[in-house]
Amino acid sequence: NAGVTQTPKFRILKIGQSMTLQCTQDMNHNYMYWYRQDPGMGLKLIYYSVGAGITDKGEVPNGYNVSRSTTEDFPLRLELAAPSQTSVYFCATGTGVSSGANVLTFGAGSRLTVL
């Protein structure tokens, strides 16, 4: 039972390049999230999904896109990378409030540097 798996762990991009951060889960949770964390800052929600085929914007969606074709996978696409996207990205799954409280489980994170 791996939980939430993110790849790659580290990546350096040049300005204008594109890439996809992969996230897969084996917890059978409907809810999935992408957060970014800048140094000394909290987690900012980029995009989230309440189930396969359904995604929605979070607090800081500009410059990113997501898709959710299966329950397990929730990739985050960065188009035309900019230095402002240098950050640590966390994928998370959630149990949903129907289970009581929406408890999030995080992946190990992906550290992205844009030069």
Place this chain on the structure above:
Amino acid sequence: QKEVEQNSGPLSVPEGAIASLNCTYSDRGSQSFFWYRQYSGKSPELIMFIYSNGDKEDGRFTAQLNKASQYVSLLIRDSQPSDSATYLCAIGGDGNKLVFGAGTILRVKS
């Protein structure tokens, strides 16, 4: 926009002391409150959560809610050097989304 505020710290306590961490929140209608611990270079991990109807104790950790003043506390008894980390407060928001504070750095000195 819902907001969660935390003192960035660092909060320094001696080993064996009680560490008290607080966060304030803006949405009076919030129903669930979470504390996550994050070690340097690692991902956040859940310590505990509480609902708007009461406090909770789990081992050395106690989470308390003051609804009138809109703040949540996390008490860590018998603090250990291994408790040194950043503690993130989060509030349950709309649509199964959590809003996180920036975190408080805790340092436990042996």
